[in-house]
Structure formats: structure tokens, C-alpha cells
Amino acid sequence: MRPLATDFTRLVGCELPIQSVGIPGIATTELAAAISNAGALAMVAGSGLEAGALAPVPHLPVIAPTRGTHGQVEAMALYAGESVAAVKEITSAAAIVAELVDGASRLPQRDR
Numbered sequence: 001m002r003p004l005a006t007d008f009t010r011l012v013g014c015e016l017p018i019q020s021v022g023i024p025g026i027a028t029t030e031l032a033a034a035i036s037n038a039g040a041l042a043m044v045a046g047s048g049l050e051a052g053a054l055a056p057v058p059h060l061p062v063i064a065p066t067r068g069t070h071g072q073v074e075a076m077a078l079y080a081g082e083s084v085a086a087v088k089e090i091t092s093a094a095a096i097v098a099e100l101v102d103g104a105s106r107l108p109q110r111d112r
Contacts, residue, residue, distance in 0.1 A: 003039065004104060015039030016101050020093075025066030034093040039101075 003015035012019075020027060020035045022043035032042035045066075054070050 002105075004101060012041050014041045016097060017104065018097055018100055019043070025068075031093055035097060038094045038097040040097050 003009070004017055006017040008017045008019075009015060014036075016039040018035075018040035020032065020040065020042045022045040024045040027043055027045040029044055032044045035042035052068075054068050
């Protein structure tokens with residue numbers, strides 16, 4: 001995969017203009033490593049809890065549950081929605097980044 005220089009890549013020092021977000025329970029160190037190794041900017045989620053600690057779940061909170069969540073999980077915001085039915089396969093972060101870069105490299109370049 002070849003680097004794609006943009007204002008974003010120059011600002012943050014990565015090779016690809018792609019950034020992952022630190023979503024608790026999803027943005028693991030393994031995911032961040034795969035994204036970073038592919039040349040994009042990755043973030044790891046932080047919860048403020050010690051390893052193995054459980055966080056209480058209030059009724060109808062606005063935060064999404066994580067692996068350490070306990071309580072009335074069914075009463076929480078579960079953000080999958082109807083789009084979860086569109087998931088047809090599990091794909092590696094590196095393959096997704098490669099697909100995004102391939103698509104971006106085919107876009108017309110802006111005059112500088």
C-alpha cells in the first residue's frame with residue numbers, strides 16, 4: 001500500500017488519511033496495532049477503570065456498553081440498529097484500510 005500525502009497525514013504523521021476512534025470495548029490495542037501497522041492513525045479506548053473492574057450500568061444511559069459492563073444491559077443504548085443486518089463478513093482492519101486507500105487513490109487529486 002503506498003502512502004497518500006494529505007494535510008491530515010502531514011499533521012499527525014501517518015501514511016494514510018484514515019483515523020480510527022477510541023470506542024470503549026472495541027478500540028483494543030490489537031485493533032490499534034493493526035490499523036497503525038497499515039499506516040493509518042489509531043486510538044485505544046480508555047475507560048478510567050482499573051483492569052478487570054466492572055462499571056455499574058444506569059437505567060437508559062447514553063453510553064454504549066463495553067465488555068466490562070454489567071447490570072441491565074438490555075436497558076442501555078445498543079447502537080447496532082438495523083445496519084447490523086448489512087454485515088456479511090468479518091474483515092481485518094488492515095483489509096478495510098487497504099480498501100479505503102484503494103478507493104481514495106482513484107479519486108481525482110485536488111490542485112495544490
